Amino acid sequence: MAQTLSRLFLSSLLLLLLSPLSLAIRTHVTKPSKSSALLNFQKSQAQKLIKSFNLSPKHDINTGNGHHAVDESPVGGPMMVEKPLRLNVLGDPGNNSIQDLGHHAGYYRLPDTVDARMFYFLFESRNNKSEDPVVIWLTGGPGCGSELALFYENGPFHIANNLSLLWNDFGWDQASNLIYVDQPTGTGFSYSSSANDTRHDEIGISNDLYNFLQGFFKLHPEYVNNDFYITGESYAGHYIPAFASRVHQGNKANEGIFINLKGFAIGNGLTDPEIQYPAYPDYALDMNLIQQSDYDNIESELVPPCKQAAPLCGTNGSATCIEAYMACTPIFNEIMNIAGNINYYDIRKQCVGQLCYNFSNMEKLLNEQSVRDALGVGDIEYVSCSSTVYEAMTMDWMRNLEVGIPALLEDGIKMLVYAGEYDLICNWIGNSNWVNAMAWSGQKGFTAASNVSFVVDGAEKGVMKSYGPLTFLKVHDAGHLVPMDQPKAALEMLRRWTQGSL
Numbered sequence: 001m002a003q004t005l006s007r008l009f010l011s012s013l014l015l016l017l018l019s020p021l022s023l024a025i026r027t028h029v030t031k032p033s034k035s036s037a038l039l040n041f042q043k044s045q046a047q048k049l050i051k052s053f054n055l056s057p058k059h060d061i062n063t064g065n066g067h068h069a070v071d072e073s074p075v076g077g078p079m080m081v082e083k084p085l086r087l088n089v090l091g092d093p094g095n096n097s098i099q100d101l102g103h104h105a106g107y108y109r110l111p112d113t114v115d116a117r118m119f120y121f122l123f124e125s126r127n128n129k130s131e132d133p134v135v136i137w138l139t140g141g142p143g144c145g146s147e148l149a150l151f152y153e154n155g156p157f158h159i160a161n162n163l164s165l166l167w168n169d170f171g172w173d174q175a176s177n178l179i180y181v182d183q184p185t186g187t188g189f190s191y192s193s194s195a196n197d198t199r200h201d202e203i204g205i206s207n208d209l210y211n212f213l214q215g216f217f218k219l220h221p222e223y224v225n226n227d228f229y230i231t232g233e234s235y236a237g238h239y240i241p242a243f244a245s246r247v248h249q250g251n252k253a254n255e256g257i258f259i260n261l262k263g264f265a266i267g268n269g270l271t272d273p274e275i276q277y278p279a280y281p282d283y284a285l286d287m288n289l290i291q292q293s294d295y296d297n298i299e300s301e302l303v304p305p306c307k308q309a310a311p312l313c314g315t316n317g318s319a320t321c322i323e324a325y326m327a328c329t330p331i332f333n334e335i336m337n338i339a340g341n342i343n344y345y346d347i348r349k350q351c352v353g354q355l356c357y358n359f360s361n362m363e364k365l366l367n368e369q370s371v372r373d374a375l376g377v378g379d380i381e382y383v384s385c386s387s388t389v390y391e392a393m394t395m396d397w398m399r400n401l402e403v404g405i406p407a408l409l410e411d412g413i414k415m416l417v418y419a420g421e422y423d424l425i426c427n428w429i430g431n432s433n434w435v436n437a438m439a440w441s442g443q444k445g446f447t448a449a450s451n452v453s454f455v456v457d458g459a460e461k462g463v464m465k466s467y468g469p470l471t472f473l474k475v476h477d478a479g480h481l482v483p484m485d486q487p488k489a490a491l492e493m494l495r496r497w498t499q500g501s502l
Ligand SMILES: *[C@@H]1O[C@H](CO)[C@@H](O)[C@H](O)[C@H]1NC(C)=O
Pocket: 095, 126, 127, 128
């Protein structure tokens, strides 16, 4: 019943979309009745994402609500204001005494915006900050703050049940100088009073991130010569290739400070939807989420319209990308209808109602006045995941971000694509398929390369394949959030990959 209803709903939306709305979207003259159907659909998708993490942001987007952060720079002042971050963390940081740890939080006033402020953390390496690479992490959503990763995945500390912070032995700051940014604008502690600063595509996003790096390295010339890596997860499978290309292009054109970009890593990402959506039934059948008869139905009824629509969106389509989204989403929805209430980030688990993870402590912590004071954000309220930012990216969703990657590989910039094996939504088969299908000078070498074990402490933690600058790694016993599920293996992966020994 639910299945039929959702199919009906989707197909009627699709009909709406294939008719006058396409034109309406192209020209930005939206007819309220029809565009509101899509908006409502996107709103419900965003709400579902937020509920699945047990988050409850007070605002749909961070506008600053009339406040400015206490430590941000006034107009005319420096672009970047950073302060030392002193949080009480229990346990042993490992190598250094706590006074030596360079933890910072700051705001960067984004150029080319009306009023946007980008919030970030810098955690200097616990190992050797002058030698270790600089690594930036981007969380997906789109529209979720990077604090999700900081506190639950690869940050220097985790949140205990009583909201104390505890050192994380496997924080990625054990092997890198680690930056987390809240982006796009309106996400996390990043804000703007102007809706004009809301981003809708990877051009806007990658320009903001490039500008942020320029500000960062201007303030931190001591890191300019360190190796630099871009990392992230999920929807960052879109951000990361665009950001890496933007940095590479800036370097080539001598646009600003040279960024020593050595590589980029995508964890359980969405990068090439045209290949990844048709991989859902393959993965679902392999993992026994659906039966062969279901598979045959999906393959004959739902996959062909998706395969037909997705290329029309391509790299820069607009209304065609909405059509592709509506044509491809039923594949995923049908699998979920059959599979029941599984956690699509980790098929070994069930969701309780809509709740798949419980990250509510993070919001509690970040909305405590003492923590906000320590971060220098003053009265700015934290927006864990912004539904408005999510909706603003609707047209970007189905775009193909693989196309910019070959040029980076040809110039020797490394790419690591890794995927926890139990994630459905950005599953390893879809990721493996696009990586193998990618045309570049090393394609033959890569596809023919043999699998090797990824061994940590004598145990196989994954299976990987490499050729030249390209590595694909399937991680065992992990879902969508690899550094949460396999913290030690994830840190080893980062360490070996950045040191060239993966
Ligand atoms: C401790 O840090 C120093 C640099 O401060 C580094 O050379 C050393 O390898 C680190 N040791 C461990 C066990 O992490």
